[in-house]
Amino acid sequence: xxxxxxxxxxxxxxxxxxxxxxxxxxxxxxxxxxxxxxxxxxxxxxxxxxxxxxxxxxxxxxxxxxxxxxxxxxxxxxxxxxxxxxxxxxxxxxxxxxxxxxxxxxxxxxxxxxxxxxxxxxxxxxxxxxxxxxxxxxxxxxxxxxxxxxxxxxxxxxxxxxxxxxxxxxxxxxxxxxxxxxxxxxxxxxxxxx
Amino acid sequence: xxxxxxxxxxxxxxxxxxxxxxxxxxxxxxxxxxxxxxxxxxxxxxxxxxxxxxxxxxxxxxxxxxxxxxxxxxxxxxxxxxxxxxxxxxxxxxxxxxxxxxxxxxxxxxxxxxxxxxxxxxxxxxxxxxxxxxxxxxxxxxxxxxxxxxxxxxxxxxxxxxxxxxxxxxxxxxxxxxxxxxxxxxxxxxxxxxxxxxxxxxxxxxxxxxxxxxxxxxxxxxxxxxxxxxxxxxxxxxxxxxxxxxxxxxxxxxxxxxxxxxxxxxxxxxxxx
Numbered sequence: 408x409x410x411x412x413x414x415x416x417x418x419x420x421x422x423x424x425x426x427x428x429x430x431x432x433x434x435x436x437x438x439x440x441x442x443x444x445x446x447x448x449x450x451x452x453x454x455x456x457x458x459x460x461x462x463x464x465x466x467x468x469x470x471x472x473x474x475x476x477x478x479x480x481x482x483x484x485x486x487x488x489x490x491x492x493x494x495x496x497x498x499x500x501x502x503x504x505x506x507x508x509x510x511x512x513x514x515x516x517x518x519x520x521x522x523x524x525x526x527x528x529x530x531x532x533x534x535x536x537x538x539x540x541x542x543x544x545x546x547x548x549x550x551x552x553x554x555x556x557x558x559x560x561x562x563x564x565x566x567x568x569x570x571x572x573x574x575x576x577x578x579x580x581x582x583x584x585x586x587x588x589x590x591x592x593x594x595x596x597x598x599x600x601x
Numbered sequence: 602x603x604x605x606x607x608x609x610x611x612x613x614x615x616x617x618x619x620x621x622x623x624x625x626x627x628x629x630x631x632x633x634x635x636x637x638x639x640x641x642x643x644x645x646x647x648x649x650x651x652x653x654x655x656x657x658x659x660x661x662x663x664x665x666x667x668x669x670x671x672x673x674x675x676x677x678x679x680x681x682x683x684x685x686x687x688x689x690x691x692x693x694x695x696x697x698x699x700x701x702x703x704x705x706x707x708x709x710x711x712x713x714x715x716x717x718x719x720x721x722x723x724x725x726x727x728x729x730x731x732x733x734x735x736x737x738x739x740x741x742x743x744x745x746x747x748x749x750x751x752x753x754x755x756x757x758x759x760x761x762x763x764x765x766x767x768x769x770x771x772x773x774x775x776x777x778x779x780x781x782x783x784x785x786x787x788x789x790x791x792x793x794x795x796x797x798x799x800x801x802x803x804x805x806x807x808x809x810x811x812x813x814x815x816x817x818x819x820x821x822x823x824x825x826x827x828x829x830x831x832x833x834x835x836x837x838x839x840x841x842x843x844x845x846x847x848x849x850x851x852x853x854x855x856x857x858x859x860x861x862x863x864x865x866x867x868x869x870x871x872x873x874x
Contacts, residue, residue: 433681440673444666453659469661470669477673481681488644492651499654503619543656561620562653568620580608587614587646594649 425490426483433481440477448473450491451498458502458565468505472498499562506565546596554589557582613639617646664766761837764793777801777851777868781833785849787872792843794872798827798835804853811858812840813850815869821850826858845873 425446431439451472456465476494483493547555553575560571572582609632615621616629633639764770767788774784781800788794796812804810810827814820824840840849851868 433678435678437670437673441670444669448666448669449658449660450655452661452665453657454654456659457654457657466661466665470665470672473669474672474676477669477678478676479679481679488647489651491655492648495651495654496647499650500619543652558618558653561615562618562650563657566620567622568615569622571620580611583608583611583615586618586620587611590614590617590646590649593653594645597649597652 426485429476429480429483429490432477433483443476444473447476447491447494450495454495454498455502457563458499459505464505465502468501469498472501475501499565503565507567542597543593546593549596550589550592551585553577553581554585554592557585558589558593561586610636610639613642614646617643617650664768761795761839764788764791764795764839767791767793771874773849773870773872773874775868775870779853779867783849783851783868783870785870785872787843789843789845791841793839793841794843794849796825796827796838796840796849800833801827801835803829807856808853809856809858810835811852811854811862812838813852813862813866814840814842815848815850816844816846821862823858823860824849827851843872847872 425443428439428443428446432443448469452465452469455468455472456462459465459468472494475497483490487493547558550558556575557568557571560566560574561568564571566574568582568586569579571586572579575582577585609629612621612625612629616626616633621629633643765786767790769790770786770788772784772786774782776782780802781798783796783798783801785794785796798810801810812824812827814822814824816822822842824842825838827835827838830836849868849870849872850862850866852862852864852866854863
């Protein structure tokens with residue numbers, strides 16, 4: 408058995424959870440992959456675009472990630488977390504890899520100085536759509552400003568924590584702990600099961 | 602750099618949001634292998650980060666769906682891992698994370714262009730077969746040759762892609778009087794075409810094939826030079842300024858090209874459907 412959790416059989420998985428669909432995809436089921444695409448494409452594209460900003464580049468990276476979901480579906484391990492989180496972790500990492508590959512040392516200062524991330528409104532704008540989003544906003548609002556800015560610059564901005572520290576003008580150790588504290592407070596606020 | 606354990610533990614947050622610089626990433630992953638509580642915390646924080654991601658959800662452009670599904674169609678999937686692995690503990694998570702990173706690193710930077718181009722070409726194939734009633738099989742064969750050629754030429758991908766993602770592509774193709782053939786994938790909405798060739802005779806030094814957009818009143822707009830690539834083909838050229846009714850011309854010109862044709866065209870091919 409591939410996964411520590413019961414693997415849905417060829418019939419049972421269809422139309423069920425994302426985890427079930429991924430098990431289908433791992434067996435080469437194209438219909439299941441279409442369903443997975445429909446569920447994942449907006450979160451994947453939205454997240455990548457949040458980080459990269461450029462729509463064309465975001466589309467390119469989103470395609471890579473979604474194809475990677477097809478290719479590596481057999482490696483998804485439900486014992487290590489949910490399917491959505493597995494895919495979005497991959498998407499975020501790809502976006503960040505792209506940012507860092509393109510940010511040469513010489514351009515770093517210019518690139519970071521003027522336009523890191525715009526402000527709380529930036530988040531507000533993105534999150535108005537759904538209850539889930541309102542909850543994210545409410546929970547972000549519950550963080551201290553330094554926690555919120557640290558989390559936002561790191562996750563939505565795609566910056567490393569030393570870069571975040573520089574942008575916020577605080578010590579490295581402070582940013583490290585603020586990112587962690589902020590995420591933990593978010594986690595508790597949103598009652599994420601884990 | 603050697604960090605204290607406490608320091609390392611506070612990096613779970615940075616790790617969960619990919620905010621660790623490369624050197625610290627390596628070190629933290631080594632630490633994760635022996636720190637079950639870190640691994641559990643990372644899992645939880647990644648779930649949290651995923652919620653942050655969901656707040657940014659935005660539908661991608663609709664044509665992306667067909668491209669991804671078609672790319673999946675011809676992408677072999679990784680087999681499951683069957684080795685005996687320790688049950689649900691840190692080390693396994695780490696090993697997977699590492700192999701995932703290795704996989705990331707080995708990923709060619711622009712590989713995603715290839716399916717896009719291929720899908721665009723496939724779409725053109727279908728369009729052409731539909732419009733002209735051309736035998737689908739031959740068209741597919743011909744286009745699959747063109748597709749291989751496009752795949753080989755990554756330098757122009759951005760430009761080419763901007764044409765091939767148009768939804769009004771059609772393909773025209775013809776033999777030249779000098780031998781070999783020229784194909785154009787045309788988008789009226791983009792006013793552009795991608796020109797590829799096969800089997801054009803090699804030219805003596807100092808000569809080059811030049812492309813022209815030919816229009817009414819003897820208009821001949823210089824539209825690029827052909828550069829030889831592998832297997833008797835040329836690097837795809839994107840020509841812009843296409844208007845309905847124009848033709849594609851090819852002449853042999855002095856190296857560097859000219860502003861007006863100086864020789865009789867070896868091809869003058871109508872581009873409109």
